[in-house]
Amino acid sequence: MSGGVDSAIAASILVEQGYNVEAIFMKNWDEDDKEFCTAVEDYKDALQVCDKLNIPLRSIDLIEEYWEKVFKIFLDECKIGRTPNPDILCNKEIKFKAFLDYAKAFGADQIATGHYSMISNQNGSFQLKRGQDENKDQSYFLCRLNQYQLSKSIFPIGDLDKNFVREKAEKLGFMNHNKKDSTGICFIGERNFKNFLKKFFSIQPGEIIKNNGQVIGEHQGLMYYTYGQRQGLGIGGGYSDYEGPWYVSDKIIEENKLVVVQGKNNSELYHTHLTASNMNWIAGYPPEKNKNITAKIRYRSKDALCKINYRSNDILVEFETPQFAVAPGQSIVFYDQDICLGGGFIEKRGSKNIL
Amino acid sequence: MIYFDHSSTTPIHSEVSKRMYEINQDHFANPSSVYESGRKAKSLIEHARFQIAEAVGAKSSQIYFCSGGTEANNQVLWSLINQKNKHIIISAIEHPAISKVLERLKVFGVESTLVPVDKQGVINTSILLDSIRDDTGLISIMLANNEIGSLQPIRKIIKQINKPNVPFHTDAVQSIGKMSVDVYELGIDYMSLSAHKFYGPKGVGALFVKNRDKFSSFIVGGNQENGLRGGTENIAGIVGMGLAAELAVKNQEKCIAKLNLLEKHFLSNIRQSFPLAKHNAKNNLPGLLSISFPGYKSDILMAKLDRLNFAVSNGSACNAGIIKPSKVLKAIGLEDEINLSTLRISFGKDNTIEEVDQFIKTLNDILN
Numbered sequence: 001m002s003g004g005v006d007s008a009i010a011a012s013i014l015v016e017q018g019y020n021v022e023a024i025f026m027k028n029w030d031e032d033d034k035e036f037c038t039a040v041e042d043y044k045d046a047l048q049v050c051d052k053l054n055i056p057l058r059s060i061d062l063i064e065e066y067w068e069k070v071f072k073i074f075l076d077e078c079k080i081g082r083t084p085n086p087d088i089l090c091n092k093e094i095k096f097k098a099f100l101d102y103a104k105a106f107g108a109d110q111i112a113t114g115h116y117s118m119i120s121n122q123n124g125s126f127q128l129k130r131g132q133d134e135n136k137d138q139s140y141f142l143c144r145l146n147q148y149q150l151s152k153s154i155f156p157i158g159d160l161d162k163n164f165v166r167e168k169a170e171k172l173g174f175m176n177h178n179k180k181d182s183t184g185i186c187f188i189g190e191r192n193f194k195n196f197l198k199k200f201f202s203i204q205p206g207e208i209i210k211n212n213g214q215v216i217g218e219h220q221g222l223m224y225y226t227y228g229q230r231q232g233l234g235i236g237g238g239y240s241d242y243e244g245p246w247y248v249s250d251k252i253i254e255e256n257k258l259v260v261v262q263g264k265n266n267s268e269l270y271h272t273h274l275t276a277s278n279m280n281w282i283a284g285y286p287p288e289k290n291k292n293i294t295a296k297i298r299y300r301s302k303d304a305l306c307k308i309n310y311r312s313n314d315i316l317v318e319f320e321t322p323q324f325a326v327a328p329g330q331s332i333v334f335y336d337q338d339i340c341l342g343g344g345f346i347e348k349r350g351s352k353n354i355l
Numbered sequence: 356m357i358y359f360d361h362s363s364t365t366p367i368h369s370e371v372s373k374r375m376y377e378i379n380q381d382h383f384a385n386p387s388s389v390y391e392s393g394r395k396a397k398s399l400i401e402h403a404r405f406q407i408a409e410a411v412g413a414k415s416s417q418i419y420f421c422s423g424g425t426e427a428n429n430q431v432l433w434s435l436i437n438q439k440n441k442h443i444i445i446s447a448i449e450h451p452a453i454s455k456v457l458e459r460l461k462v463f464g465v466e467s468t469l470v471p472v473d474k475q476g477v478i479n480t481s482i483l484l485d486s487i488r489d490d491t492g493l494i495s496i497m498l499a500n501n502e503i504g505s506l507q508p509i510r511k512i513i514k515q516i517n518k519p520n521v522p523f524h525t526d527a528v529q530s531i532g533k534m535s536v537d538v539y540e541l542g543i544d545y546m547s548l549s550a551h552k553f554y555g556p557k558g559v560g561a562l563f564v565k566n567r568d569k570f571s572s573f574i575v576g577g578n579q580e581n582g583l584r585g586g587t588e589n590i591a592g593i594v595g596m597g598l599a600a601e602l603a604v605k606n607q608e609k610c611i612a613k614l615n616l617l618e619k620h621f622l623s624n625i626r627q628s629f630p631l632a633k634h635n636a637k638n639n640l641p642g643l644l645s646i647s648f649p650g651y652k653s654d655i656l657m658a659k660l661d662r663l664n665f666a667v668s669n670g671s672a673c674n675a676g677i678i679k680p681s682k683v684l685k686a687i688g689l690e691d692e693i694n695l696s697t698l699r700i701s702f703g704k705d706n707t708i709e710e711v712d713q714f715i716k717t718l719n720d721i722l723n
Contacts, residue, residue: 025675025676027677040675043676056658058658058661059678061678106659
């Protein structure tokens with residue numbers, strides 16, 4: 001129970017359904033700077049909910065596990081200019097592993113979270129499904145879960161709308177009913193991403209170039225920029241404004257150069273092909289070849305029809321329509337209609353012949 | 356609920372509770388007011404002061420009421436910043452209301468020396484004596500530790516101090532009612548007390564000050580407490596504390612005998628059923644046991660005990676309920692793993708052998 005409204009309502013639904021429920025507050029991040037120390041406030045919110053529901057609240061410390069299994073990998077990926085998604089790793093390694101183990105040690109049979117996603121049991125085979133609320137669907141972040149993890153999990157609010165969840169929380173007298181949704185990466189919170197990362201990396205400035213090689217500015221380190229990024233490039237006007245704003249189209253890691261192009265429709269920003277590695281198929285095996293499969297290349301991207309070619313060490317994905325800002329390091333997540341099939345990490349992007 | 360966490364706090368004595376209710380009903384006047392009901396309120400406070408003084412062998416004029424042990428400790432330590440000699444010596448196992456205050460006082464030039472303790476949690480007297488410097492302005496050593504119950508040989512230490520006029524403070528918050536506490540026998544200059552540790556109310560405490568020359572008020576305001584502590588007095592709390600102290604001392608022998616009995620019963624049974632269990636500080640305050648259960652995590656033990664309505668404690672949790680390895684257990688040489696498998700069990704005067712038996716049985720079910 002995070003202190004947020006989703007896990008609060010998840011707990012209340014289980015209580016209504018007659019489960020024997022205990023709440024666990026998880027601390028993953030050691031906040032030494034007081035300004036952003038929200039854990040204590042979150043804990044109080046969780047306590048108020050548990051008091052209303054008359055269930056116990058316990059706390060566990062997963063700070064070390066989070067640092068080792070999520071944050072270090074996040075930093076390593078940033079260092080080589082990739083765009084990692086720590087929330088996906090957090091689900092795989094922390095919430096549905098370290099936390100699950102802990103809950104079992106506490107005597108729990110199953111864990112429940114406030115994820116907007118659903119699990120369906122098809123004769124002992126567990127399927128992960130999109131949440132009912134299209135706008136909140138969080139199956140993308142759960143793409144690396146396996147059968148065992150799903151078999152031990154319940155998502156009580158997966159079939160609800162966020163608005164309904166908030167209304168229910170208000171009816172139940174939960175003080176967090178109108179608490180702001182958390183945004184961005186959990187350990188960064190409301191902080192500025194660049195300022196946060198600066199604590200961990202020295203600044204390595206380099207050239208910002210156009211795709212013809214012309215130098216048009218200076219960047220402060222490739223890790224501070226992501227593919228398709230428009231703001232914060234510091235190059236603004238002066239260069240033929242009529243062609244539109246500048247976008248990051250590529251990073252040349254070896255030369256520490258950031259490549260930018262103008263206009264959102266610039267073809268350099270779009271790719272029809274990508275390779276992905278470290279595939280996790282939730283069913284335990286890959287989907288059949290002829291299925292109509294769609295994919296998301298980031299949390300908020302629209303589902304796009306694609307074909308998967310299985311190769312020895314990776315997969316080659318071919319999209320029907322070119323995709324904007326394909327970012328190495330991000331997760332590509334596959335769907336068969338409402339069923340989330342699993343995902344992998346984007347390695348390269350381009351056209352078929354160069355991959 | 357079976358409550359074995361009396362070192363955290365104690366349930367309020369029924370007589371104390373009743374008296375406080377009467378005070379709240381009948382004596383609301385401000386003790387600083389000179390009309391009759393004000394004077395009455397003032398005399399009630401003075402009677403409580405006398406009761407506290409009697410309980411610890413002090414004079415009434417040496418007892419100052421405040422909001423609790425934490426404030427009493429703060430008052431003593433903060434007085435250092437106005438003094439020439441700003442060096443302080445403390446033990447490695449002091450309560451955060453001592454150790455954390457010193458972090459804050461650094462910027463005022465207060466330097467501190469931490470004296471280690473041995474495996475039984477007893478301070479190393481020779482290191483302490485060697486740590487005394489020309490500019491040492493205070494020594495602060497707790498009488499009994501709150502996590503492991505180890506007792507410090509305060510009287511012996513003070514007798515061996517060669518340098519005269521180094522004031523000695525002791526945090527005696529855990530001790531009242533469980534051992535005899537006499538300020539003159541101990542030879543101390545300052546002592547902190549807290550009512551809710553001896554069946555009194557929360558939010559009220561007292562400081563013994565042998566000689567107030569070096570003191571100015573810490574909470575600055577009105578002229579209450581002879582100018583040493585501003586703020587309208589918590590009359591019901593103070594009266595409650597006075598009565599609780601009187602009762603604690605009156606029933607002390609009986610209480611100690613009871614606590615020793617419960618403790619002995621628990622230890623002999625746990626040794627039989629779980630021989631790996633380790634009793635951490637053997638010469639402990641009656642009824643306060645620190646027990647490690649190798650191979651078990653204390654937070655999981657706690658959760659399972661909580662489920663069955665037993666209240667015990669494990670180290671100190673932060674505001675979000677996260678258990679960190681205890682600094683006290685670290686100081687007596689426990690590695691993190693065994694540190695985090697330690698429970699504190701603290702019995703109280705109203706616990707029974709039957710409750711201990713139930714606890715042993717429950718622990719057995721969990722451990723085996």
